Amino acid sequence: MQLLDGNACSEEIRKEIKNEVENIIATGGRPPHLAAVLVGNDGASQNYVAFKIRDCEEVGFDSTTIRMDASITEQDLLNKVSELNENTAIDGFIIQLPLPAHINESKIVLAIDPKKDVDGFCPENVGNLNLGLPTYVSATPNGIMELLRRNKITTEGKHCVVLGRSNIVGTPMAILMSRNTDPGNATVTLAHSRTKNLKELCLTADILIVAIGKTEFLTADMVKEGAVVIDVGQTRVPDSTKKAGFRNVGDVDFENVKTKCSYITYVTGGVGPMTRASLLQNTLKAYRINRETSDV
Numbered sequence: 001m002q003l004l005d006g007n008a009c010s011e012e013i014r015k016e017i018k019n020e021v022e023n024i025i026a027t028g029g030r031p032p033h034l035a036a037v038l039v040g041n042d043g044a045s046q047n048y049v050a051f052k053i054r055d056c057e058e059v060g061f062d063s064t065t066i067r068m069d070a071s072i073t074e075q076d077l078l079n080k081v082s083e084l085n086e087n088t089a090i091d092g093f094i095i096q097l098p099l100p101a102h103i104n105e106s107k108i109v110l111a112i113d114p115k116k117d118v119d120g121f122c123p124e125n126v127g128n129l130n131l132g133l134p135t136y137v138s139a140t141p142n143g144i145m146e147l148l149r150r151n152k153i154t155t156e157g158k159h160c161v162v163l164g165r166s167n168i169v170g171t172p173m174a175i176l177m178s179r180n181t182d183p184g185n186a187t188v189t190l191a192h193s194r195t196k197n198l199k200e201l202c203l204t205a206d207i208l209i210v211a212i213g214k215t216e217f218l219t220a221d222m223v224k225e226g227a228v229v230i231d232v233g234q235t236r237v238p239d240s241t242k243k244a245g246f247r248n249v250g251d252v253d254f255e256n257v258k259t260k261c262s263y264i265t266y267v268t269g270g271v272g273p274m275t276r277a278s279l280l281q282n283t284l285k286a287y288r289i290n291r292e293t294s295d296v
Helices: 006-024 043-061 074-086 105-111 122-130 139-150 168-179 198-202 252-259 271-295
Strands: 033-039 062-068 092-097 158-161 187-191 207-210 225-230 235-236 248-249 261-264
Touching: 006 043, 006 139, 006 271, 033 074, 033 271, 043 062, 043 271, 062 074, 074 105, 074 187, 092 271, 105 252, 122 168, 139 168, 139 225, 139 271, 158 168, 158 198, 168 187, 187 198, 207 248, 225 252, 252 261
Parallel strands: 033 062, 033 092, 158 187, 158 207, 207 225, 225 261
Antiparallel strands: 235 248
């Protein structure tokens, strides 16, 4: 079993981006600029945004965090999105999810300018992904593709089972793995918790990408010998033995599954760092688009 190290791969990506930013600045350009809108005081969201700010500092990006009270109205948030759409000094921005229950997330996402949608959630970017056109690919699926590519894992002709059908992970992941690319060219099955004979299906998989949102859902008896397992899930569960009072648990029963795998990610240091690195890649892409537009 070999651990797929997302920390090491993401560090490599950040170094590449930092070098490009240094070249941009050396030739008279400004740094790329990423903004994040954080609504409310959700602990996990605050931590994630803090990581993104740190990543921006490391690679030389400018960053702005916009904090808004959980009681903000939907219209006020829409006004903020419109303001960010028009701000030419900001290349890309994200609205950190989840949002408070009184705000329609879909309505907010639809309001984002697709050229600044570095999360890749807008319908235009999702449609371009489906058609194989240039776009911002959702950060988590793109990060997984980078993890496979940089570890030289063969995907062509393999059977890949994607567990979970969300619009931001499972569905785009299935599209990317089936595309005529490297990595890619896999035969993909998109499954979920209601798929019949799920255990038997998983046992046929050469590659399992698990984003089903259920802690330790994938057990050892669902994995064939030598499979590649990518765990996207991350849930905080109470643990009095930890200083923080909790521990992070993935969608894979790591301790029992790892003995059967050729490669596997761990819940921390696996997909998470790659997601953040992909967001930086998308922001750099947005900067290039912004620069090309402003030069016209």
